[in-house]
Amino acid sequence: MDEKRIYGITDGKTKKSMRTQARIISSYLDLMQEKHFEKITVKELVLRINITRGTFYLYFNDIYELQQHIETDLLESFQQFCLSDKELFDNPKGVYSDWGFSLNAPPALSRWFEYCDLNKKTLQVLLGPNGDPYFVIKLRKLLWNYVNRLMDSDHMPHDQQREYFLMTFVELNLLLARQWLNEKSESSLTMENLTVILNTMRVGANCLSHYNVQWVIEKM
Missing domain, CATH: 1.10.10.60 (Homeodomain-like)
Incomplete structure (x- = not known):
């Protein structure tokens, strides 16, 4: 919205x-x-x-109808803005190449924060202490789909390890968004800064998926 x-x-x-x-x-x-x-x-x-x-x-x-109206519009807007563009998640090479891992964040990674910026006032309220907890549950489900699409575009294997990364990444998206939406300081992080934070985790998760956690443990 x-x-x-x-x-x-x-x-x-x-x-x-x-x-x-x-x-x-x-x-x-x-x-x-x-x-x-x-x-x-x-x-x-x-x-x-x-x-x-x-x-x-x-x-x-x-x-209640007013509340539902606002929530529905936000969720439909998320679907349209973050999930409907198939080309946004088009990444044939994935995150790994012959020379190593690409550190560049894909365009889709910042889309969530762009959405938050477009709907800053509304999300600040709805994700706050006086909002509807069921809205957060619905938004989390959409974020789950969004992060899954990101991981698919990186060609991350569908294994148990991915499930843990997925759960962590969804919560990190919500946590960073809430912190940023409520930040009143002029020195607060920009959307680009937040994307870098997420991308650091993304690259690390793909690195572990590629080399296997046990391999990393043995090298420590």
Whole structure:
């Protein structure tokens, strides 16, 4: 969900209608920074943006539908932005070549952080303490598919070792994103910095997969 567009608006709706729905969603996200989404009421939301309850119900049946609307749009946006481009994961040579391991990060590796940047305010709230834990579960499943695609493009073997790398990599993506989204310092890491961190692990994981963990242990 690109925050530069409005959620779920059809062509037949007016610009005023689009602005109203955007205000409802924006104010709701502001409230979620103050309290858990289950404790937010329609009454306090409409008072906050000075609209009637009737106006709210033109767009959503209740708070839960509003929450679901935001989450669904984010998840569908992830699917479109991070998973639908087959060429993004096209890597015939994989990570290993005759001269060794390529240290260059593939374009697909940074796509997750680009997605987070496009949806920064919304993800900052939904991944925060007042968000819906079930949304995080759904997002984690999509990240699982995303990381799997990355590993397939690197031609990593489908073995037990890969499962451990996959689990670790998914959690690291979430951890780095949460830290970056909540970082308020001007000296915070850039998306490029975060991609380098992930790529370091990616190259290391592929190195272990290529040489076998036991071989590495014996060389230590």
